Amino acid sequence: MTVRALAILDAFSADQPVLTLTDVSRRSGLPLSTVHRLTAELLRWGALDRGADGGYRIGLRLWQVAVLAPRATGLRDAALPFLEDLSQVTRENAQLGVREGTELLFVERIAGRCAVPVLTRTGARFPLHASGLGLALLAHAPADEQEAVLARPLAGYTPWTLTRPDAVRAALADVRRLGHAVSDRQVTTDALSVAAPVRDARGEVRAAVSVVVRARGARVESLAALVTSAARGIGRALPVPPAQPPRSATGRAHGRPRPPRADEV
Amino acid sequence: MTVRALAILDAFSADQPVLTLTDVSRRSGLPLSTVHRLTAELLRWGALDRGADGGYRIGLRLWQVAVLAPRATGLRDAALPFLEDLSQVTRENAQLGVREGTELLFVERIAGRCAVPVLTRTGARFPLHASGLGLALLAHAPADEQEAVLARPLAGYTPWTLTRPDAVRAALADVRRLGHAVSDRQVTTDALSVAAPVRDARGEVRAAVSVVVRARGARVESLAALVTSAARGIGRALPVPPAQPPRSATGRAHGRPRPPRADEV
Known part of the structure; x- marks a missing residue:
């Protein structure tokens, strides 16, 4: 039922x-x-x-x-100010994603009003191997989950998409070595994204953040510094997950929410 | 079940x-x-x-x-750039809400990183009579729904909260006359919000947008102009709801989403 x-x-x-x-x-x-x-x-x-x-x-x-889902809204609320800064400073699209099994799930995107119209949306899925966010997440996934992704056909969108498992493995090793991921013209022939993993207080990768720019003339080094810095900020802002089982809720805390603060209503 | x-x-x-x-x-x-x-x-x-x-x-x-819910994400996606502009220009909190029966539902909030920590959140509910967003929405609700709100006890948070039905009715008349709502110290004694209704292409009020500032020295006139302008922009950006029943979906358009555009991944 x-x-x-x-x-x-x-x-x-x-x-x-x-x-x-x-x-x-x-x-x-x-x-x-x-x-x-x-x-x-x-x-x-x-x-x-x-x-x-x-x-x-x-x-x-x-x-x-x-919207009570901690892996979506909890993460998104912590990340939003940093995504806004990234988008303001670079004047480009800033994105936030998590790994959901063998796919990338987009949790948030900040685009300028005058930016090119975009087709992806909050809640959409995309292959992990073909994006900066996905590579940053996959590089820190458990080995068996990496292999599960690599064992499947790797969809290609442009001549630059990494469709061979060994090419993806090399890219993942680069992510772990450099601390950030670069996805160069993998989805379309004119765009490049730079992404960094977001770690919580325990060092676990919980999400990834990226910025997307025109591939021609992209300044990868400075974008990597910005994105890595944003990822660290988001990581610090994340609520720390409880190590203990949650204490049993006493009473019904259900009803009306507390009144918002002054600066909210 | x-x-x-x-x-x-x-x-x-x-x-x-x-x-x-x-x-x-x-x-x-x-x-x-x-x-x-x-x-x-x-x-x-x-x-x-x-x-x-x-x-x-x-x-x-x-x-x-x-997140496929049109009244939440569809609205929010249209509004986000305008909320960001409002928040940037005023350096204050910008908020978006809809009326859900006799309550206000917060759909989005944009706050600066250095803003005072806030307690309301996306998805929270609040009484319609005690906020700028709520007054802007209630002023354009059907008469029977207005009366349903006014027939209930009107919660008071400060000495300035409108808790008498006739005071709320007068505020609603002001909203219709002026085109914007002002909620002065209704939730806490130091804050004021200015809100405007968001109308779709058919003129129907679908949401409201507000900015929240310190009550002392608030420049209501210029905030009203900004918020009204943002509301008009959001209204133009809203997807127009179909007048006809949706055509039957042919085939299963279910699978994987199209690849995102270049500037997205």
């Missing part, structure tokens, strides 16, 4: 954020009658919203719960 | 983002055996994550799905 409700949520995508019940049925593989019943439950709770057009979409209440 | 799985997600809060199974059982009111079984399903799908400490938290996959 739960699995089917989750399959309904999974039917929504960035390409198709608004669906009819027929769409949901087709994309989830569930019978229309099941979709009808479960959708009504999800709508009642707020996991789905229904627009004036009659279409269904992911609901605001699911978003409210989901 | 679906309802119970959603009750488990609801057990998590900003105050308690990491829970044991016993916590989840207590906070959801569900028997431990049910929690055990449903949690395993949610964990398998990725709606929950489990940390090295053994604690459960909202999972990264739920976040990935939830």
